[in-house]
Amino acid sequence: MKLLLISFFVTFTVVTNAQQFKCPPKDGSYEDPIQCDKFYECVDGVPKEKLCPDGLVFDPTIRKINKCDQPFNVECGDRTELQPAQPSRLCPRRNGFFAHPEPSVCNIFFNCIEGDHTEIRCTAGLHFDEYSGTCVWPQSAGRQGCDDTTTKKLKDGFECPKDGQIDANGQLIVHPKYAHPTDCQRFYVCLNGEEPRDLGCQVGEVYNDESQRCDAPENVPGCEEWYKDEPAPKAAGKKS
Template sequence: MRFFVLTTLLATAALTSAQSFKCPPKDGQYEDSIQCDKFYNCVDGVATEKLCPDGLVFDQLIRKINKCDQPFNIDCGDRTELQPPKSSKLCPRRNGFFAHPEPQVCNIFYNCIEGDATEIKCTNGLHFDEYSGTCVWPTAAGRQGCDDSKVHTLKDGFECPKVEQTDANGQLIVHPKFAHPSDCQRFYVCLNGQEPRDLGCQVGEVYNEETQRCDAPENVPGCEDWYKDEPSSKPTKKA
């Protein structure tokens, strides 16, 4: 009985709201003045109240039949009200991109579609930003209390230095490189400055830390004789 009464009240409220909305002369879909996920479908001057799927909001300027989209793609302005959330364990609303429920976990988020959550992990070194729905640099995300204590270490003990590298123009190098301390042919790449990869130059070349490229041994101080005992390994000279 209570459910019937509640359903009747909601239906009556929706009808009253639709009746109070004045449709423009042209048929179409029009936004509500105070609720960002509510809109009106106007046909022959008659308004029918509609709601976007929970978690999405309405923008009448979208040139598609479905004008409901993610909140970070739409400026609701003063239309700050929303329908009551239909939440689940990992989805605060049935649709959208949402941060991990533990605030210290900043690199994992969930894509919720009709209440079904899919876990997504940011590329190492990035944090999820709920205002853009994407993974960004930690400084851009501005999240507090993130646990970035996990250190990635290679088998030989190499860890990516915490110091950032910049190029000649002062721009941050996203994937910095580092010379191997004892092997002239090998070098390391730190993906997003955090996750190390052990790489090497082709036989006959050594890593030049100054240019951050593989180079001829004679161009790298200390590595001139790296292949002296392997004459067959020298790169073939071009004619």
């Protein structure tokens, strides 16, 4: 009897809410005024209440049949209410992109589809941002207490400059390169402008800071005689 009363109450509430909603003259799907993941399908002026899959919200601006999308793609405005969450392991809701449950882990997030999760790692140096659903620079994500798992300083003391590098078009270079101060053959690459890597040109070449690539020694001022004192390589097949 108790279950019957609860079922009647839920059914009555849904029917009552649908009856209170007034359909526009044109058939279609229309948002609920207070709940962002609720909408109404109107046919011949009669509304039928529906819910987006848990974790998604209704976007009336989408020009397709399925108008449910990720929350970071939808402007809900005053429609702040949501259906009760249906969480599962590592998924606060059945669908969506969610940060790692450990606040200090900022470079890992989970893509949840109907309660099943897939772990995704951001590119080195980036943090996951729930407000955009993407990996962004740490200063843009603004997350606190993150463990810095990337190496910020190499053994020789090199650190990536905070100002970065600008290309000829005035755009910030994603993975800038820098010449080694004393070794013509070596150079540094800063992954995403933050994580340094110590690299080197093949024997016989030196790093050209102007062209940002390995080059012949005679084309790089100051490195013309870098290999002058190196012994000539032995020809293949010959013994000393």
